[in-house]
Amino acid sequence: MIPPQWQFFPSRQVSFYMARLFITRTLAVLALLVVVLQTLDLLGQSGDILAYAGNGDAQLWHYAGLRVPQIIATFLPFSVLLGTLVMLATLNQNSEIISLKAAGLSAHQILAPMIAAALGIAVVSYVFNERIVARSTAALTAWQAVDYGPIPPDSGVKTNPWVRDGNNLITAAIVAGRGNGVQLRQVQIFNRINNSLTTIVQAPRGHYDAASKSWLLDGARQFDVARGTMRDVGTVRFGHDIRPDQFTLARVDPDALTFSELSAAIDDLRDAGRPTKALEASLWHKIAGPLSALLMPLLGSVAAFGLARSGQLFIRAVIGMALGFAYFVADNFSLAMGNLGAYPPFLAAWAPFFLFLLVGETVLFRTEE
Template sequence: MQLNFFPSRQISLYMVRLFLTRTFAVLAMLVAILLTLDMLGESGDILAYPGNGDAQLWYYAGLRAPQIAATFLPFSVLLGTLIMLATLNQNSEIISMKAAGLSAHQILAPLVVAALGVSAISFVFNDRIVARSTGTLSAWEAVDYGPVPADRGVMANTWVRDGNNLINAGIVAGRGTAVQLRKVQIYNRVNNALITIIQAPKGHYDVASKSWVLENARQFDVARGTMRDIGTVRFGHDIRPDQFTLAKVDPDGMTFRELDAAITDLHDAGRPTSELEGSLWHKLSGPLSALLMPILGSVAAFGLARSGQLFVRAVMGMALGFAYFVADNFSLAMGSLGAYPPILAAWAPFFLFLLVGETVLFRTEE
């Protein structure tokens, strides 16, 4: 009777090596193809800004590639698992392992451990690299690929209401009373009718007067259709600095700790946080989806290759994997609408498909 949960050291290392090489090879291929297609669509907008050239295109690629890699890493783990297990089955290596007394779970154990390592790498990669690149890219897109303030805490396209007027800031940088605004537009309205639009390249909060100051402002008169310079403008005596910094919280552009701190600030301010709490939990459950892929794709490993159903089994494994991603997105959407509690929206698909994968594995192979 085989009491060890793992196969021999040689077999384990062999399977882990095959799993990792095929997973990251698929990931590299997907990133290269999708990044090329994405740059074909965005290069015109990037080069349209005066002074932008090849350096800005490479800068965009450096910001966009981590996002694509993070999005498609679970898909790569699924496809890498299917390619590896189908190959082992085709070469009768799985049959040899089972003839040596290994169970289906023992054969998959090295892959699960390797997938757990990929999940840990994915979490660190998302938290340290992807969050920063997402925030920077959003801020860069908000200024039409022009100069962006050198601040890690930048937010893009923030709206705040001041009575009947609306204020839009293309970029918000900093926290507290040190908040800096860029590309500010004030829409002055009377009886819900737009009267004037004030535009300014930058603004800041004046602690002494407890108001906001715009520099080099210009005013557009809607009725007359004229534009004139009005210099320095003060506005928003009732607008707190945190209304800009908390008006738009992008969970994809924040690290785990930054998002947790933003949720705490919003909660203290009496603002709803359910959607952001779901995103916070998903920063943990999302990377762990790589752990499911060897289990969901395991149907391609077993069954006789000569029976002619290996392709059907591979398609079944792919269908299970993609069904998880559909359920995960659906659950997050329901959590955003308030239909699911945040923790359930983030974790329910993971545990549901863990049970589904284990049930398929037990019913077919154990």
């Protein structure tokens, strides 16, 4: 039989007891936050929703149904932090933590059931984000784009996309159609040699030639930058490596896409020569964000453990809250730096997680272990 001090979890009864307390406190805090924040948000948006003729109570409830998943996804880590503090402060105040330590349990063993429950919450949060939040975000964004009116069907028309063909850049004022039937209007090709612009080819229209897997421009004219002259060149063929869908790529909203959809969009944008660093950071954060729930029991443990038993429970709870909120500030800052290109995408998404994991472990070891 494994000695108690070498077991990762305490007894089954204690483990279920602490996991149940942790989950119920977290869900109670989350429900309270959702009700309060949704009420405030609905009060702020109801005027815009009702401003559209014909909108009424049904549209208000529809907005609330689309907004609630976003609020849950955003504030679930906060709820885990606050639920941890409420639970540990209560256990400390009732001397249950002291009883567990007197029975020979270490600080890590006491926190183990909470960390296991937090891992379950992280998995549920990831699935919830993939299945529900992404769809509701896409629907709400489309609805807000038409000022809460009827959403028109997607016409498939895109404006002002640009694609890279080797060292050259191709732009089109309007792109219509899908697949091999893509049509280009007001096309410009900027031919460059060693990053120096040499010629500009302009054409009123162009289309994709599936037989040769290239693009054709009709009625093209070429401007020579060095000579400053313009001449007619007729039909121009270009872009053997450019797929039709590279012209039809729209602006990518990472919050409205699942992990697999965002990964595919990043690959398409990368093939089109567009910057993807910000989207790559958001892609990694789709995993790092839900996993932040694992840190909350560790950062909030200061509410239960401390060097001195001075009875200053409120101060220790405030310190735990400060550590948790410091993580959220660092996480948002790091993600913003990743969007600006100052941090590599992987570092922008994961650096705060591992940094505060070390901070939480350091605080726990220095105080209790």
